Amino acid sequence: MAHEYTLALPFGGAVLIAYTSWIAFPAVHRPHGRAASCARTTQASDVTGACSKPVIRDGGATGHHPSQIHAGVAWWLGACLVVTQKASHLVVAHDGEAISTQYATRFARGAINALHYKCLVTALQDPTEPDELGLVTADLGSVPSAHISTTPSAEVTVALFDADGxxxxxxxxxxxxxxxIAQDRVPIPVNDAARGTIEYRGKA
Structure with missing residues (x-):
């Protein structure tokens, strides 16, 4: 049985934390433009939106858009993936659905805004299956990656992969x-020179 507690965040939301392997992301109810902490380098449109209980487990994050997850979550995940994997290069792909494409864009922006890593993000523009993503990352020399998909009922999954795929x-x-995320320590760039770049390409 999971033991839970709620952690209030300074930028206006709360994180439900369970001692098992999941977390609910914070709701952001008050747009602040260039808001506090995890949103300091993003526009309000990147982080606002109601968000109740998306979870992070089983290799990624999932939730129903927009009631449980919003595109700002993808920004946070992109930045955090870079830092936890110490990545100078990563790949983000999607299944071609409009919502997935939006999340992939935010993910890439988060990834280039992570501390001093100056990460190069390869963003695949074509609809891509997870196994195709694996081929691309292997071709690039084994780099971390993310695949974003959306079901017909608008459940979004952000699957995260390490450098070995x-x-x-x-x-x-x-x-x-x-x-x-729970400690409100989502990475931001240390200065303008530390921001990375996004390159766009097909999956082939």
Missing amino acids: KPLTEESGLAAIRDL
């Missing part, structure tokens, strides 16, 4: 990502 586990990064 394996789903992220508690030990390889999920637990650390949960801690960063």
